[in-house]
């Protein structure tokens with residue numbers, strides 16, 4: 001049973017409309033219209049992802065509409081961004097200590113409502129409660145706490161000592177200024193942890209945020225808005241805009257100052273095109289096709305447990321899912337057997353079943369995409385060792401966790417993102433072949449290497465083309481808020497989490513102060529032939545390949561004296 005939410009925008013199909021008030025009295029764009037709410041979900045064909053008026057929260061275990069949220073009108077966007085700009089001006093004028101204190105209030109608000117948060121996430125995404133707590137609530141709490149403590153040191157101005165001899169009389173430093181209004185466009189699969197880990201650094205750096213949660217998880221998005229309100233951030237500083245991809249595209253049109261997009265490669269490409277047209281800087285966190293390299297000396301018990309967890313956590317719908325496994329030939333049979341045995345033990349069920357380890361897939365169309373990849377793989381010689389079937393007895397979107405072998409890079413299953421509960425295992429002759437295959441992908445998000453020799457593992461990790469590589473673990477680095485997260489190639493660009501992620505939220509400004517303000521600079525106008533010679537001597541004195549030549553330059557033509565004692569300055 002979904003716990004009662006304070007979000008008044010939440011519409012429970014059996015609920016009493018008149019009992020529900022505005023979600024935030026300040027946000028007219030998400031203020032719901034009581035008349036429109038007279039439409040009952042029962043009168044709509046199910047499931048309904050979103051229409052122009054409402055965004056539906058749907059339980060993927062049953063396809064039932066859990067709640068309806070008023071959609072943000074595209075016409076309201078200019079006023080929304082205007083309000084965000086006004087709120088941002090005041091917010092960025094507040095001290096960093098003030099902003100950090102607000103972050104700590106947010107941390108406490110999340111903690112106080114941790115059960116609600118986990119329940120809403122589980123119900124809306126279908127993920128097991130354990131995962132909602134560990135991968136989402138814990139990560140959001142840790143990030144918020146971490147940045148409240150680290151931001152003062154990381155956003156402090158930094159001195160820039162001068163290297164060039166001619167500029168030593170100057171003092172320089174960098175300052176970190178907010179971008180202004182940052183758009184955070186989020187996916188459905190980690191609907192709480194991902195946006196919170198982007199909103200928090202945006203806010204502490206002095207930005208306002210327009211959050212567009214996925215249309216598949218509007219309830220979690222609304223809950224984030226409530227937590228922001230509970231933490232007493234200024235009105236309009238964070239606005240939650242409910243809608244589908246067309247709303248995301250329209251947000252780009254009103255010109256936010258930076259975009260943090262997390263989602264699929266195809267949507268990312270459209271965002272990048274839009275950013276390119278408007279010259280909006282962006283961070284793109286896109287899909288992955290993460291490789292796992294298992295060497296012959298690896299502990300196969302541990303590696304197989306990791307493969308099964310890494311491949312099937314969140315029902316395989318994680319950007320960091322293990323999708324491709326390259327295992328050395330000598331141990332391949334044993335490793336595959338262990339993976340199959342462990343996969344067969346997994347319990348499927350809805351999030352309401354607290355013992356379930358795998359939930360449903362988010363929607364039927366995603367399930368069908370996975371089935372299509374499996375079909376093509378089998379037609380081209382792959383073998384499904386376990387799984388691959390729908391579990392309609394459990395609900396409309398359940399698919400058995402699946403282990404596939406006899407695969408190669410000619411099939412979609414090894415090339416395209418699968419984003420479902422499938423691990424594909426290919427035996428390889430050597431570590432070299434495994435590295436070559438791991439790198440044979442347009443994606444470059446993350447990877448892992450499994451070996452008893454950590455040093456060898458780290459060497460291989462350095463050679464794998466990915467934003468992160470773990471040795472003897474999978475995906476867990478994402479929970480380390482001090483570690484940078486991001487991809488290369490088709491997995492996107494830029495970084496979130498860590499200091500690098502915080503610095504994505506700021507514009508770097510360099511300030512330079514001359515310590516000899518009354519002295520005209522020797523490189524200013526009043527050029528003469530003598531000055532050109534002196535300039536040449538200076539370069540030789542500094543960079544000639546031997547000390548002998550440098551001293552010779554000093555002696556020749558009075559060295560650089562003509563530069564130091566300028567006579568013809570104008």
Ligand code: NAD
Nearest residue numbers: 186187188214244245248249263264267270285286287319
């Ligand atoms: P998606 O691309 O369908 O949607 C993501 C968000 O973008 C949603 O809010 C959606 O409404 C919005 N959107 C869609 N089209 C848009 C457009 N043209 N302009 C602006 N916004 C638009 O992705 P999804 O199905 O929600 O998420 C799954 C994908 O996200 C997978 O590919 C997964 O690998 C990836 N992902 C990546 C990371 C990462 O950190 N790299 C993390 C989580 C998920």
